[in-house]
Amino acid sequence: MNASTTTGLRGWSALLAPTDRRHLAAAGLVARIPLAVVGFSVLFFVRSVTGSFADAGFASGVAIAASALTGPVFGRVADRRGQRGALLVAAVGHPVAVVLLVAAGTTRQSLVVLTVAVLLVGATIVPAGAFTRARWTAMVGAGSGIHLAFSLEAIADELVWVFGPALAALVSAAVDPAAGLMASGVFGAAGCLWLRRGVGRGPTGGVSVTRRAFVPWRSRRVMALLVSSVALGLTFGVNDVTVVAWATEAGLPQIAGLVLTAYSIGSVTGGVLMSAVPSRVPPFRLLLAASAAVAVFWSALALSPGLGWLFPLGLFAGATITPFTISTNRVLHQEVHGAVFTEAVAWVSACVAGAMALGSFVGGVVGQAGGDGFRVVAISAPAVLVVIAVATVLPPRRQPG
Numbered sequence: 001m002n003a004s005t006t007t008g009l010r011g012w013s014a015l016l017a018p019t020d021r022r023h024l025a026a027a028g029l030v031a032r033i034p035l036a037v038v039g040f041s042v043l044f045f046v047r048s049v050t051g052s053f054a055d056a057g058f059a060s061g062v063a064i065a066a067s068a069l070t071g072p073v074f075g076r077v078a079d080r081r082g083q084r085g086a087l088l089v090a091a092v093g094h095p096v097a098v099v100l101l102v103a104a105g106t107t108r109q110s111l112v113v114l115t116v117a118v119l120l121v122g123a124t125i126v127p128a129g130a131f132t133r134a135r136w137t138a139m140v141g142a143g144s145g146i147h148l149a150f151s152l153e154a155i156a157d158e159l160v161w162v163f164g165p166a167l168a169a170l171v172s173a174a175v176d177p178a179a180g181l182m183a184s185g186v187f188g189a190a191g192c193l194w195l196r197r198g199v200g201r202g203p204t205g206g207v208s209v210t211r212r213a214f215v216p217w218r219s220r221r222v223m224a225l226l227v228s229s230v231a232l233g234l235t236f237g238v239n240d241v242t243v244v245a246w247a248t249e250a251g252l253p254q255i256a257g258l259v260l261t262a263y264s265i266g267s268v269t270g271g272v273l274m275s276a277v278p279s280r281v282p283p284f285r286l287l288l289a290a291s292a293a294v295a296v297f298w299s300a301l302a303l304s305p306g307l308g309w310l311f312p313l314g315l316f317a318g319a320t321i322t323p324f325t326i327s328t329n330r331v332l333h334q335e336v337h338g339a340v341f342t343e344a345v346a347w348v349s350a351c352v353a354g355a356m357a358l359g360s361f362v363g364g365v366v367g368q369a370g371g372d373g374f375r376v377v378a379i380s381a382p383a384v385l386v387v388i389a390v391a392t393v394l395p396p397r398r399q400p401g
Contacts, residue, residue: 011148012275021139023194028132029156031191034094034125034184036164039064041172041180042101042118048177049105049114059118061357066122068353074126075346079339083131084196090126091192097121098185102178121181126192129157130345133329137341147279150329154322155271162264219335221284222344224391225328226351228291231383232324233352235298237359238366238380239317242373243310245363250307262311266318274323283330284392290323291388298381302374324384 016022042063047056077086101117136149168180240260247256277286297317304313328348336344359380363373 012152015140015145015148015152024132024135024139025152025156027191027194028128028153029160029191030187031126031128031131031195032156032160033164033167033187033191035067035128036160037168037180037184037187038067038121038125040165040168041184042121044168044172045101045105045177045181046114046118049108050111055111059115061360062115062118063122064353064357066119067125068350068357070123070125071127071130071346071350071353072343075130075343076340078131078134078342083134083342087126087131087192087196090124091189091196093124094121094126094188094192095185097124098181102181105178121184125188127342127346127349128191128195129153130342130349131195133345134342137333137338145279146333147277147326147330148275150326150333151271151275151322153329154274154325155268157325158264158267158271158322162261162268221331221391222335224387225331225348228384228387229328229348229351230355231380231387232294233355234359234362235294235377235380235384236352237356237361238363238373238376239298239301239359240356241360241363241367242377243314245367245373246307246310252307255307259307259310259314262314263318263321266315267321269315270319271322271326273319274326283327283334287324287327287331288385288388288392290320290327291385293320294324295382295385299378302372302378304374 016025039060043056043060046059050056074086074090097117097120101114101121104113104117133150133153136153137146140146140149167183171179171183243259244256247259297313297320301310301313301317304310329345332344332348333341362376366373366376
């Protein structure tokens with residue numbers, strides 16, 4: 001039995017049987033932690049230093065935006081020169097940037113200095129998910145093996161995003177406002193060095209032999225992935241702020257975290273169920289089905305009569321996240337050349353992260369005006385399906401190569 005012919009939990013067992021694959025999965029999980037904790041960690045730390053939530057929110061947004069902007073750059077470097085150099089830069093640069101930010105804050109530097117330090121903190125976070133997915137493609141090839149690997153990666157993403165913010169909030173509140181940042185530096189360095197030592201260094205084996213460029217507009221389907229990822233990120237951002245607003249208006253702000261956890265539980269469940277889908281299902285057809293599920297279940301949030309209904313509705317909405325992510329990565333694997341796969345995945349992640357920041361702003365504006373952010377979600381979620389459906393009826397055009 002091997003992962004190339006088996007799906008479901010038995011397939012995962014076969015996929016992770018080799019020691020190097022287990023190390024890859026574990027190292028990738030650790031290396032992801034900074035992406036999940038840095039936003040909240042910066043928020044807590046800058047708030048403690050400046051006393052201003054406005055300054056803290058701005059700084060948190062800068063950190064997230066910086067990581068989104070540099071993610072594709074890290075991906076391109078990894079594709080062209082191998083992952084080891086990029087991982088070393090992140091392993092050294094991120095902890096140094098964290099120390100600079102903490103030093104600037106504790107010495108009461110100006111907001112401009114703090115912002116520059118925050119920018120460096122975000123810019124030195126490596127897109128670990130893109131790196132590990134690229135390694136899986138080299139390890140297991142196509143078929144059900146890569147489907148299972150991408151399912152595992154999507155679940156790892158969700159687990160980190162569930163526990164990462166909670167970790168940041170816990171250590172920042174219980175230990176020190178800078179503790180979350182220090183944890184980001186430690187886990188980031190450890191994860192990157194662990195990945196750097198591991199085998200499976202990407203499709204080129206760690207040394208690039210090509211100068212091939214990632215040009216998304218040469219493939220209509222790749223462009224559809226990027227645009228739909230923007231719509232999905234916008235949906236996530238508006239949703240998160242709206243959940244918090246609903247909980248606050250109900251006088252139960254602490255419930256917001258539990259509601260968002262329901263989304264995450266649904267997402268992990270969706271990833272487990274996706275592992276049982278036969279690999280023979282065409283990736284783009286799978287993406288179309290996942291997009292339809294996103295449109296239906298996220299739009300249904302606008303029908304919620306009260307806060308309590310967000311638990312079951314959020315569970316079903318969350319269950320559509322990992323199927324969309326998995327099918328997106330499978331389409332990318334099919335559409336782009338292996339020499340630019342890491343950069344391609346990093347671009348998708350950047351689109352989601354950047355749009356989430358915009359969605360948070362939009363959700364805040366709508367909430368401030370007394371509107372219901374879920375009505376915005378009911379527009380942005382179906383947009384995901386519309387974009388993918390349009391790409392379905394147009395003839396595909398794969399990137400040359």
